[in-house]
Amino acid sequence: MINRLTTTDAGFDTRLDALIADRASATDVAAPVAAIIARVRAEGDAALIDLTTRFDRFTLTSATLRVSTAEIDAAVDALPQAQRAAIDLAATRIEAFHRAQRPADFTFTDADGITLGLRWGPLDAVGLYVPGGKASYPSSVLMNAIPARVAGVARIAMVVPTPDGVMNPLVLAAARRAGVSEIYRIGGAQAVAALAYGTATIAPVDRIVGPGNAFVAEAKRQVFGRVGIDSIAGPSEVLIIADADNDAHHIALDLIAQAEHAEDSQSILVTDSADLADAVAAAIGAALQTLPRAVIAAASLASHGAIVLVRDRAEAVALTNRIAPEHLQIMTADPVGDFAEIRHAGSVFLGQYAPTAIGDYAAGPNHVLPTAGTARFSSGLSVFDFLKRTSTTSLTRAGLAAIGPAAAILAEAENLAGHGRSIMDRIG
Amino acid sequence: MINRLTTTDAGFDTRLDALIADRASATDVAAPVAAIIARVRAEGDAALIDLTTRFDRFTLTSATLRVSTAEIDAAVDALPQAQRAAIDLAATRIEAFHRAQRPADFTFTDADGITLGLRWGPLDAVGLYVPGGKASYPSSVLMNAIPARVAGVARIAMVVPTPDGVMNPLVLAAARRAGVSEIYRIGGAQAVAALAYGTATIAPVDRIVGPGNAFVAEAKRQVFGRVGIDSIAGPSEVLIIADADNDAHHIALDLIAQAEHAEDSQSILVTDSADLADAVAAAIGAALQTLPRAVIAAASLASHGAIVLVRDRAEAVALTNRIAPEHLQIMTADPVGDFAEIRHAGSVFLGQYAPTAIGDYAAGPNHVLPTAGTARFSSGLSVFDFLKRTSTTSLTRAGLAAIGPAAAILAEAENLAGHGRSIMDRIG
Structure with a gap:
């Protein structure tokens, strides 16, 4: 039923290593994913519509790519009250914990009269991938979207495949409660490409998070750099x-x-x-x-x-x-x-x-x-995933005179004389 | 000498887009890098020694892979006093700014009697890649190593190629001042592989940071997952x-x-x-x-x-x-x-x-x-790159009774009855 090990057994380390060895399957889908991304970049909405017909077996138009407010209203209204209350309790608690994470900006002026600071700010726009069918979990919508909202992200665009056109009403309810701004009924590598590069209907985002199958994970890997991504679970x-x-x-x-x-x-x-x-x-x-x-x-x-x-x-x-x-x-x-x-x-x-x-x-x-x-070496999802830092440096002439010569010595040693001059000509 | 643009010009947006278009060159070195990583995993030190002979034109042994304390002493002692003082001034200021970034742990108990917390902790071991030759910058050693040290990382292993066996004494001095624990005179994809997987002489690390050429960047990409990496600059x-x-x-x-x-x-x-x-x-x-x-x-x-x-x-x-x-x-x-x-x-x-x-x-x-x-969507290097978070949840029976039923409703909706039972059988 379950493996039994004892640390004093001969061969314990070997058996343990075998048990905890990488369980992730490594399907190589790089080529088909690259082809899908290229199509979405070239054809936009038309590629999304065609690929959805092929993989999810229903017909979309540019006008129906986005789930309408009326559809979300209807789905939420039809839910049992106990499920709506459960979503609300979970969301309220997730919000409270993530609000406690929000870091503070700081500024300080040191003995040389130099003022340094760190400012946190939210990303402008985030994409949230939600798997379809059986693995379509409302709890994951809450866990991915709420930290972004608490961080102050203004726009959260969610994509969720709806095989045969069937939507999960709990997922829609969780999205609404979590503050998702837009929901698109698309999935797979094409949805990731649309979030990264944008189409006529879907504006591009700055970071894409959320779980997905091997195609989704590979698509996130391929668009990384163009946008930020979360780690592949x-x-x-x-x-x-x-x-x-x-x-x-x-x-x-x-x-x-x-x-x-x-x-x-x-x-x-x-x-x-x-x-x-x-x-x-x-x-x-x-x-x-x-x-x-x-x-x-x-x-x-x-x-x-x-x-x-x-x-x-x-x-x-x-x-x-x-x-x-x-x-x-x-x-x-x-x-x-x-x-x-x-x-x-x-x-x-x-x-x-x-x-x-x-x-x-x-x-x-x-x-x-x-x-x-x-x-x-890594951590769970948090508000930090939806914030970025900008450092600030403010100097007076006296401050630059205090530390500039040391910087110029290092610049000289690195053969970057222009760096030294941009400092020393200001205080010379 | 320099391009001149005016926002009111016809075609301004197009010209600007062309100017800020991606300037990074995209050399595909995936295959040779994969071969080098495989060799280091299979042969360890022997591969490092052979590849160093080939690329850096000098002969290493397992005993000389690591730069000795005596060599670092001698290099530091031979430096002009002004350079040593400049490194110290820079290091002291970088330390002060990064110390100000250190986040605080928190714990709070809410109205349901549930105690939640967040604890920050340092990575155990970090690898620092430092380019060799002309791009071997002591300032980069300070900027990469000091945040790790301030975060509390106990072991910082640095690799730096030394073409023809020539070391940069300022780089050694910066490494010592920044608190680097170990220095190895290797570079390229083989050095990244050694840090990620370890060899007889070099223990593996948890995260690899620092700039490098196309081979180093590709090697970091390939070992990502085994270890953390910083972004590719x-x-x-x-x-x-x-x-x-x-x-x-x-x-x-x-x-x-x-x-x-x-x-x-x-x-x-x-x-x-x-x-x-x-x-x-x-x-x-x-x-x-x-x-x-x-x-x-x-x-x-x-x-x-x-x-x-x-x-x-x-x-x-x-x-x-x-x-x-x-x-x-x-x-x-x-x-x-x-x-x-x-x-x-x-x-x-x-x-x-x-x-x-x-x-x-x-x-x-x-x-x-x-x-x-x-x-x-991303930020400069900081102490956060060398810390990870662990969240904590502590409940009493009453706390679990207060929120457990809502969780069980969601588990049921997600077809995960075992989840519901593991909650409800505790409070039933």
């Missing part, structure tokens, strides 16, 4: 550190919740309790029987899941820092103290009442997080 | 907004200073004064005659430089936001007021005594900045 993962004093059924459900995303998801329990390890293994089997996505979850747990028995807390910490998990649950007697020793993790859930699933929807922190060990 | 550029009340000679030198970097650099003056425009054009010719890199600067100004006559302040602001320059000098009666209307610029220099050249060396803000209009 790999399969989702959770690591749970738990001591003996835990409910095995709850942990089993946490592992399954991660595993039910897709067969390449990864769920790992790290515990110093052999009893808990056995109990969770047993509880997984029982819990799976009651869940609709049991087949997917079971395949994920069998291929990529693991229960790792460690000797002590130090081993658990070392293992976690080695894996650098996307999601980390710390279910120990002192979760805050244990977290202080964790150097690499995307989002951390502390204690027994903080399952990763609550963070996927409604806790407030972002659920777009670094996967595959990239938490070593 | 294009040719350097300055835009100067100046009113009539300015010294034409100073502005001419500022334009030349940018142009002397390389023939693909870009210098643009935007002014509402026809007299200043004429005076600067004349002053450029005079100033060039006194400068050693006049041929390069003249070629740059002729191909990519421009003096643009605008009707008023509003046109100057609009033009600047359209170009989104790497460096912006605002030399007007109210530079702070004018800056408030600038949305896109990498680093801004305010007033008549703040030439871009002072920022290249010693003002304090970083000189690694977004080029080619990417200031629309």
Whole structure:
């Protein structure tokens, strides 16, 4: 049902490395994606209309590319009140957490009378890719659009493929609640190209975020430079550190919740309790029987899941820092103290009442997080992804006289005499 | 000598677009770079030694890959005192500005009793690429290494090719002053591969920064994902907004200073004064005659430089936001007021005594900045490039009961019943 490892086993390191090896599939779609981008640049709306007919099996016009206000109204009005309230609760909490992230500008004048500053400002326009069909998640709309809105981005253009013309009303409701400005019913590499280069109907944006399939990821890679992009997410993962004093059924459900995303998801329990390890293994089997996505979850747990028995807390910490998990649950007697020793993790859930699933929807922190060990050097989506910094330097003649000669010495050493002159002729 | 444009000319937009069109050359070196990376991964130090013999014409061993402390001591000791003092002044100022950027962690507990937090932490290890030969700039060593050190990065591994075995003592001195931990005398795609994957002698890092040629840039692109990378810098550029009340000679030198970097650099003056425009054009010719890199600067100004006559302040602001320059000098009666209307610029220099050249060396803000209009969505190098964020979520049973049902409704709507169960079974 799930792999069992013990750190004292011979070959533990090799088995662990094999388990956490890259699970992302590497389909090479560079050539077809380049062709699609070239077509959208050359033909604009006409290319979008033709490719949508081909891939999504319905007919668009330039006038219907954009989802109308009336369509969004109708979809939102038809939703059960409980779903609208759930979206609102989640959005309100996500907004509160991201508002707390907003950085402050600063300016200071130093002893030489030189004034330096840093100013943060929002991007003008952002594109949000939302997958269609089964992977069309309203929660992802909230998690991607709200940080942009909180950062102060004035224009958020969303694209979402609608196979056979069918829209997901919850996605439309989430977009409205999150402050999305425009919604276009297109997807794939062509939608990314339209956001990056613009067409007659769709104005270009400055940065494109949001998950997508291999074509979408490759298209983002190819338009990078023209616009900014977010990182390319790999399969989702959770690591749970738990001591003996835990409910095995709850942990089993946490592992399954991660595993039910897709067969390449990864769920790992790290515990110093052999009893808990056995109990969770047993509880997984029982819990799976009651869940609709049991087949997917079971395949994920069998291929990529693991229960790792460690000797002590130090081993658990070392293992976690080695894996650098996307999601980390710390279910120990002192979760805050244990977290202080964790150097690499995307989002951390502390204690027994903080399952990763609550963070996927409604806790407030972002659920777009670094996967595959990239938490070593990168972070989850935030307001910082939608802000840029400009530094400012203001000098008086005296200030320039104080530091200019040193700069001119370095310029001279770098054979850039013009640099030195542009400084020294002002104070000479 | 330099292109002259006026916003009221017929065809102004077309001419401007042509001038600011992408100046980066696109050499396709993907295949040879992939081969070099594969060799370093397979052969480690041996590949580095062989490729260094081939490209840099001197013989290394595993024992001499790393520059010794004695070599650094000797280089630093032999430097003129004025150069050492200049490096120290620049480093001290860069440190002060980057220390002011350090963000604060936060934690708050909301009305539902839910505690959310954000913790910043440094990367473990960073690699710094420093070009060799003529483009081996001590100022770049300071600008890349100091933000990492201020962020708290414990290990900074620097690579610098030393053609024919010749080292630049100022680069070694800057590395020591900036807190670089290790220096290796290798360069090219092989050095990037060594930093990303490690060899027997060089431990792998988490992120690689620093400028380089087309092979280095392509190697960084190829190892991205395994490690983080900084953005790929294009040719350097300055835009100067100046009113009539300015010294034409100073502005001419500022334009030349940018142009002397390389023939693909870009210098643009935007002014509402026809007299200043004429005076600067004349002053450029005079100033060039006194400068050693006049041929390069003249070629740059002729191909990519421009003096643009605008009707008023509003046109100057609009033009600047359209170009989104790497460096912006605002030399007007109210530079702070004018800056408030600038949305896109990498680093801004305010007033008549703040030439871009002072920022290249010693003002304090970083000189690694977004080029080619990417200031629309990206920022200069900073401590943020060497930090990552981890969000934290801590709930009580009551907190989970307050928000869990809404999350479960969304999970149900997304067909992820296991997510709902992992929440609801805890509070049921």
